[in-house]
Amino acid sequence: xxxxxxxxxxxxxxxxxxxxxxxxxxxxxxxxxxxxxxxxxxxxxxxxxxxxxxxxxxxxxxxxxxxxxxxxxxxxxxxxxxxxxxxxxxxxxxxxxxxxxxxxxxxxxxxxxxxxxxxxxxxxxxxxxxxxxxxxxxxxxxxxxxxxxxxxxxxxxxxxxxxxxxxxxxxxxxxxxxxxxxxxxxxxxxxxxxxxxxxxxxxxxxxxxxxxxxxxxxxxxxxxxxxxxxxxxxxxxxxxxxxxxxxxxxxxxxxxxxxxxxxx
Amino acid sequence: xxxxxxxxxxxxxxxxxxxxxxxxxxxxxxxxxxxxxxxxxxxxxxxxxxxxxxxxxxxxxxxxxxxxxxxxxxxxxxxxxxxxxxxxxxxxxxxxxxxxxxxxxxxxxxxxxxxxxxxxxxxxxxxxxxxxxxxxxxxxxxxxxxxxxxxxxxxxxxxxxxxxxxxxxxxxxxxxxxxxxxxxxxxxxxxxxxxxxxxxxxxxxxxxxxxxxxxxxxxxxxxxxxxxxxxxxxxxxxxxxxxxxxxxxxxxxxxxxxxxxxxxxxxxxxxxxxxxxxxxxxxxxxxxxxxxxxxxxxxxxxxxxxxxxxxxxxxxxxxxxxxxxxxxxxxxxxxx
Numbered sequence: 248x249x250x251x252x253x254x255x256x257x258x259x260x261x262x263x264x265x266x267x268x269x270x271x272x273x274x275x276x277x278x279x280x281x282x283x284x285x286x287x288x289x290x291x292x293x294x295x296x297x298x299x300x301x302x303x304x305x306x307x308x309x310x311x312x313x314x315x316x317x318x319x320x321x322x323x324x325x326x327x328x329x330x331x332x333x334x335x336x337x338x339x340x341x342x343x344x345x346x347x348x349x350x351x352x353x354x355x356x357x358x359x360x361x362x363x364x365x366x367x368x369x370x371x372x373x374x375x376x377x378x379x380x381x382x383x384x385x386x387x388x389x390x391x392x393x394x395x396x397x398x399x400x401x402x403x404x405x406x407x408x409x410x411x412x413x414x415x416x417x418x419x420x421x422x423x424x425x426x427x428x429x430x431x432x433x434x435x436x437x438x439x440x441x442x443x444x445x446x447x448x449x450x451x452x453x454x455x456x457x458x459x460x461x462x463x464x465x466x467x468x469x470x471x472x473x474x475x476x477x478x479x480x481x482x483x484x485x486x487x488x489x490x491x492x493x494x495x496x497x498x499x500x501x502x503x504x505x506x507x508x509x510x511x
Numbered sequence: 512x513x514x515x516x517x518x519x520x521x522x523x524x525x526x527x528x529x530x531x532x533x534x535x536x537x538x539x540x541x542x543x544x545x546x547x548x549x550x551x552x553x554x555x556x557x558x559x560x561x562x563x564x565x566x567x568x569x570x571x572x573x574x575x576x577x578x579x580x581x582x583x584x585x586x587x588x589x590x591x592x593x594x595x596x597x598x599x600x601x602x603x604x605x606x607x608x609x610x611x612x613x614x615x616x617x618x619x620x621x622x623x624x625x626x627x628x629x630x631x632x633x634x635x636x637x638x639x640x641x642x643x644x645x646x647x648x649x650x651x652x653x654x655x656x657x658x659x660x661x662x663x664x665x666x667x668x669x670x671x672x673x674x675x676x677x678x679x680x681x682x683x684x685x686x687x688x689x690x691x692x693x694x695x696x697x698x699x700x701x702x703x704x705x706x707x708x709x710x711x712x713x714x715x716x717x718x719x720x721x722x723x724x725x726x727x728x729x730x731x732x733x734x735x736x737x738x739x740x741x742x743x744x745x746x747x748x749x750x751x752x753x754x755x756x757x758x759x760x761x762x763x764x765x766x767x768x769x770x771x772x773x774x775x776x777x778x779x780x781x782x783x784x785x786x787x788x789x790x791x792x793x794x795x796x797x798x799x800x801x802x803x804x805x806x807x808x809x810x811x812x813x814x815x816x817x818x819x820x821x822x823x824x825x826x827x828x829x830x831x832x833x834x835x836x837x838x839x840x841x842x843x844x845x846x847x
Binding site: 451 | 529530534648651668762792
């Protein structure tokens with residue numbers, strides 16, 4: 248519940264940021280005279296090395312992180328889920344080929360694969376989501392496949408086949424609908440993991456580029472100024488920690504709720 | 512067991528070739544002309560043609576890939592476009608740092624998380640258990656580069672007890688290994704806790720207690736020995752994630768490891784070095800996973816017995832099927 252409240256606050260703040268700040272003026276424009284100001288009544292979390300309001304950038308940073316996290320995970324789920332469902336339902340050679348391909352993708356560490364893909368594209372939100380989504384497809388393929396395999400032999404699937412239901416109807420309406428639990432759990436955990444990855448990419452200079460606010464590039468920009476200005480790294484770091492923890496807790500909570508054995 | 516190991520090793524060959532192909536293809540598609548970068552704007556057309564031929568980048572993709580694979584089989588990772596030195600030389604200079612960092616992190620994680628997991632299981636549903644869960648949750652959720660920055664801020668800049676940047680001394684390994692180890696905590700603590708809970712409720716522990724064995728001895732001598740194996744397995748599997756995820760840590764602490772070599776050379780468009788790093792890390796990950804699988808079978812007599820009976824073919828899968836509630840069956844959030 249706490250995780251849901253934290254997440255609701257972050258999402259609400261990200262959605263209503265335009266009511267309080269002017270994106271271009273407050274979050275992007277450089278204002279050197281106001282640089283490195285400590286937290287005050289005017290700037291609740293201080294200003295960064297370019298004189299921009301930290302709170303404003305953290306709130307706008309949530310937009311970028313949440314957008315990439317959701318887009319990358321949804322992309323991975325759609326492609327990985329479709330492949331997993333096909334593998335689990337049809338089996339045979341097709342299953343073997345797809346699973347060997349996922350083995351290959353799993354052998355490359357996800358972040359390194361995303362970095363390699365990003366080196367071939369312009370670092371914008373679309374390509375970052377694509378790169379982070381591609382590096383997660385194989386995980387969803389495996390999870391959906393194993394979930395489908397457990398449901399495939401159920402009698403109601405056999406009954407659906409017997410009454411002449413088409414394959415895509417069986418997969419979409421009967422198989423996937425009955426193995427949503429592990430998919431939901433993994434979806435929540437994957438969003439947290441993708442947000443962590445996008446911030447890492449931005450931190451090493453391969454993700455969202457300044458002046459667009461992102462928690463990773465804010466931490467990267469603050470590196471040279473942390474002596475005596477700890478507030479520069481506290482704000483974005485805590486925002487990241489809370490957001491990722493919220494998704495992880497929601498994932499864990501869903502897992503416990505959907506599989507009571509794990510409560511032990 | 513030997514047959515299974517042999518099969519796994521054989522299976523690794525096509526997977527490795529496919530990994531190299533994917534990495535090579537991605538880097539091949541990366542825009543930017545290395546010749547223009549190497550020679551600068553005032554290079555003559557003749558020199559450009561000559562350099563392109565020398566680097567072999569005018570050839571079709573499959574010719575280049577075939578040549579790269581053939582050279583790789585002979586231990587030749589190619590020449591760096593940026594420094595002109597062999598990539599293998601640069602790579603082998605960076606590998607010890609990454610390996611030391613990863614091993615240190617694994618050690619830190621095991622030293623902290625196994626006792627924490629045991630305490631969480633023994634003091635189940637108490638404040639200690641909840642506090643350890645929160646600690647582990649922070650470990651898995653906090654970005655390593657942020658934790659590293661905070662540790663630098665405290666230990667190097669405020670208290671001045673440890674160096675902020677890497678200088679090759681053991682002291683400069685402390686902060687990066689603690690940062691990396693902290694990130695690994697969660698999975699091991701959870702595994703240790705759930706396997707300990709399972710062992711503590713088993714018949715032989717009850718028998719030991721009934722025979723008059725003290726609570727301490729039953730818990731720490733009998734139960735711990737049997738419950739520590741899954742944690743070691745998880746640590747082994749996480750080791751591959753550590754090697755892959757060292758990029759951020761090496762950037763924060765300026766460690767000249769494989770991750771940093773890769774990032775620096777992506778920015779310099781030094782494709783042979785980037786491919787070399789990616790191939791090295793991916794092959795390492797495959798080898799570590801293979802070793803964990805094989806070692807698991809060798810260490811655990813129950814798994815070995817299953818092989819002798821010839822009724823199975825995947826150690827990790829079987830161990831998981833034995834029904835560990837919690838992490839053994841959980842899909843891990845990858846730390847990358």
